[in-house]
Amino acid sequence: MLVTPTAQTGTIGGGDLEWNGIQAARDLLAHGGGPVDLPVSLGGHSGQCCGGEVVLTLDVPDAGALDGIMTALECERHRQPLLLLFGAGHVGRALAHVLAPLPLRLAWCDSRPEEFGAVIPPGVEVHDDGNWERLVATAPPGSGALVLTQSHALDSLIVASILERGDFRYVGLIGSHTKRRRFEAGFRQIGLPEERIATMICPIGDRGVRDKRPPVIAALVAAEIITHFLHPACRDGEGDGVTRPDE
Numbered sequence: 334m335l336v337t338p339t340a341q342t343g344t345i346g347g348g349d350l351e352w353n354g355i356q357a358a359r360d361l362l363a364h365g366g367g368p369v370d371l372p373v374s375l376g377g378h379s380g381q382c383c384g385g386e387v388v389l390t391l392d393v394p395d396a397g398a399l400d401g402i403m404t405a406l407e408c409e410r411h412r413q414p415l416l417l418l419f420g421a422g423h424v425g426r427a428l429a430h431v432l433a434p435l436p437l438r439l440a441w442c443d444s445r446p447e448e449f450g451a452v453i454p455p456g457v458e459v460h461d462d463g464n465w466e467r468l469v470a471t472a473p474p475g476s477g478a479l480v481l482t483q484s485h486a487l488d489s490l491i492v493a494s495i496l497e498r499g500d501f502r503y504v505g506l507i508g509s510h511t512k513r514r515r516f517e518a519g520f521r522q523i524g525l526p527e528e529r530i531a532t533m534i535c536p537i538g539d540r541g542v543r544d545k546r547p548p549v550i551a552a553l554v555a556a557e558i559i560t561h562f563l564h565p566a567c568r569d570g571e572g573d574g575v576t577r578p579d580e
Contacts, residue, residue, distance in 0.1 A: 427551035477503035
């Protein structure tokens with residue numbers, strides 16, 4: 334975990350352990366000193382019931398080491414899967430803010446620069462030229478896409494291009510079951526195989542919640558992205574689910 338006087342990145346598990354570790358790291362930054370080993374008991378006074386002991390090693394990197402850390406973090410970010418978000422309407426904006434903190438690279442595309450809003454979430458790649466063809470063509474295998482533009486015709490073109498590739502891990506389309514049936518019929522007419530058409534998820538975030546407010550839709554879709562895109566083994570029943578920081 335990297336700690337600065339005002340921010341942090343990464344985690345050592347949360348809870349009292351992490352909070353105390355952050356405070357100790359900031360004390361070290363403020364007062365200086367060499368590497369410090371900080372023994373921590375996880376039971377009793379810590380308020381955590383998991384028990385056991387850990388030793389936190391705190392150190393202040395020099396400029397060279399810090400450059401190496403930042404390079405490693407950037408390399409790690411580029412290893413994360415790419416998710417393409419097409420559309421910057423009210424749902425698209427809500428999705429961008431919910432998805433940005435997740436362990437993925439988010440590329441956000443719309444031809445209307447004014448629709449992205451005044452605040453772009455950190456780390457999001459904005460493509461305001463609307464060149465969706467380039468994004469689809471250059472996305473690495475295993476990428477994902479959320480399609481929710483202002484035009485059903487454009488939605489259809491984007492989804493069809495992705496399905497023609499056949500190597501995206503996730504393809505989500507906003508809309509109703511009726512929209513899905515119409516799109517499926519159109520895809521059959523252009524010769525897309527049934528097995529590829531079947532990979533399209535529409536409606537997205539369909540968990541039986543009939544609340545159409547953008548933040549609610551974004552939360553439901555984010556959960557779907559986690560299970561269908563970031564952790565597909567859990568969706569298929571092969572994973573162990575989410576491990577909480579104190580487990």
